[in-house]
Amino acid sequence: MKLRNALLVLLLPFLYSCATSHYSPAKKYPSAALKEDYRLLKNILEAKHPSLYWYTPKDSMDFYFNFYEQVIPDSMNEPMFAWHILAPLTQKIHCGHTSVSLSNGYAKWVKDKQLPSFPLFLKAWKDTLVVMGSLIKNDTVFKRGTLVTSINGIHNKDLIQRMFNFLPEDGYANNINYLRISSNFPYFHRNIFGLSRQYTVTYLDSLQQEKKVTIAAWEPPKPDSVKKRQPKIKKPKPPKEERENRYRSFKTDSTGSFAVMNLNSFTKGHLRRFYRKSFKTLQQKNISNLIIDIRSNGGGRVGLSTLLTRYVSRKPFKVADSIYAVSKSMAPFTGHIKNGFLTNIELFFITKKHKEGRYHLGHLERKIYKPKSKNHFSGRVYILTNGPTFSASALFCNAMKGQPGVTLVGEETGGGWYGNNGIIIPDIVLPNTKIRVRLPLFRLLQFEHDKVPQKGTGVIPDIYCGPSLDALIHRVDNKMELVIKMIRSNKLQ
DSSP, X not given: OHHXXXXXXXXXXXXXXXXXXXOOTXXXXXXXXXXXXXXXXXXXXXXXXXXXXXXXXXXXXXHHHHHHHHTOOSXXXXXXXXXXXXXXXXXXXXXXXXXXXXXXXXXXXXXXXXOOBOSEEEEEETTXXXXXXXXXXXXXXXXXXXXXEEETTEEHHHHHHHHHTTSOOSTTOTHHHHHHXXXXXXXXXXXXXXXXXXXXXXXXOTTSOEEEEEEEOBOOOOOOSSSOOOOOOOOOOOOHHHHXXXXXXXXXXXXXXXXXXXXXXXXXXXXXXXXXXXXXXXXXXXXXXXXXXXXXXXXXXXXXXXXXXXXXXXXXXXXXXXXXXXXXXXXTSGGGBTTHHHHHHHHHHHOEEOTTSOEEOHHXXXXXXXXXXXXXXXXXXXXXXXXXXXXXXXXHXXXXXXXXXXXXXXXXXXXXXXXXXXXXXXXXXXXXXXXEEEOOOEEEEETXXXXXXXXXXXXXXXXXXXXXXXXXXXXXXXXXXXXXXXHXXXXXX
């Protein structure tokens, strides 16, 4: 018996690697297995989600729950189930932190693979689609800046709206989804509309005349069976500072007029040390204008967002007026939550039940943060925002908006202005398909939320500066250029 157990332990890694190497996204699950996953997800959302009915009334959510269960066919593969059942269902919650991801098995399978797709990369905003790049060899039609008006008979406006029905958002702050679509249009188009052998595309030529052309789907190059595979050469690790600059950077203008602080995350980049060094430099060089670029900042640690606010805020502030969960544990679903046991322990120690029956994160509700005394920046602050400005970044924008000497420039944030859901966000792992669904556990009402219209918008900039066709064609950062122009204009006055 001991020998058999020992052999089993030795063989487990081999057996596991064999099992994972045979993953196939084409594998179909029977309706019974899909519905088991679906009903489990429904039960968890109804029991644990803090804002299931915030933007969609209960009777409407009940309708959607019933509708999407009824349309589950006899069988589906994992990607189809995720994209065409779970994604549109969770979108109806209007919670940007409730999103669907394919299984770890799929993630390992697809890594480093190229898949057939629609061949054009398009930038989307409002009802506009603009070519940013093409996978068509020697493409003479779709140059950068070409306006596309329809794909396979679906007009731009309808095309974008249909894609939005599969993508999560906070309330109705859909600006983030324009940026998602623009980041990889072929990926989203393939998963939402499916793959076609050919695409009929209408576009505007140089004379602004609408033309129609049929183009083939892009196919990845086939591996050369004759050519020997070259051994992979391990690239040297870039220097630490270069790696950290992916997450944050700080530069001062050569004239000493302004500095630019770029923050792509509130999680990585050793931000406490970065803040100390950057704000000390601002003091030493007597720089009076600071541009904080958080256009690509999807959030992260609230404590690091709060710390930045303390360096530039003109007044005391709170993280939020109210933060609460609807349950103190994941039971009876703990086994279906990634790190569910640890989540239960955390909830037990950090929350307290109030009279209305909710479990509040009292420390962050009560704590009033004062501006930093050492190296506090009191000059003009310009904050660049757009759709991916989300979660903890939206908290920062809300706290700073309206303060003297502070100007938000750009587009509406993707993070909710009145409030959002987050703080602790474990994954639900569905037992049959292993699809993951993020489950935010706390509803957060922004600091001074009573002064904000409850319309489901993101934080609105003080000066709007949206995409521009001319700026896209010439690769100009029009938001940054606008702020620099404002700084130089103020200096001349």
